[in-house]
Amino acid sequence: MSIELSLEAEGFSAGFHEDDQLRSRFMRRLILHDGSAAQTQSTGWCTIPKVLVRFWHDAETLPADVRGCLQSWEVLEKDGFEIALYNDVSATAFISQTYGLEHAAAFAQCGHPAMRSDYFRLCYVLALGGFYVDADDVVTEGLWPLLYGDDRLKLQPLCYDVPSGTMVEGAELWDNDAPEAGRIYYVNNNPLVAPPGHPVLRRALERATAALLNSSSRRDIQSITGPGNLTAVLAAHAHELALAGHIHDFALLRCWDRIARTKWDLSYRADERNWRNVDWG
Known part of the structure; x- marks a missing residue:
């Protein structure tokens, strides 16, 4: 059976990535394939800029505990990294100058700082490439060279277990015997590591921009x-690569905990600066 017929037989026909259940099924298939395929070898050729980019919406009210997270990354400066922190004002200027009025208008439609952070990271890494990380992440072993072995887009796969309301342990994501029912398989948008112009990020930005400018x-x-958003376009992209018989131009990370971890006991998580505390209607 051809790859096309095989994917069709599993329900992965055109537009499947906009269906939540089909997308999750496809992502589980993709995670298992990515984990078993020989796609983790470094090519030794990498053009991804050594620039670490973060975002915090208000430069004047940066919480001390978040500042501590940001400062943990300063160790990368000795390895030749440029480190940048954007806020609402500087991100607006960057998007306006790089993309123009339509994207600036979409950014203005992002009604929460987390949403602006999401949108800005797509704009920045698509345009200039680099390494984006959330402001609430701290360095662990700091093994950033694991991200710079080649020019593939690097993404972190995740899985949420609905019945228990908990995240699935990382090692279980690559277990063929792990259950599929009651779970949501997807990729995080943190970190984002890519050279400029990666097609997945281009599609993610286009999809987000269209949705933000659509009043309905x-x-x-x-x-x-x-x-x-990122998972939907990645699924569509991976599906097209499979049909064309092309190798992946992205990698699903199994090593993120050797580079960084999320710090959960931060003061802002108790109020509406945390998007999880907002009623999205």
């Missing part, structure tokens, strides 16, 4: 600008 779109951060 629901204001759901996950599906509009967040991991849901």
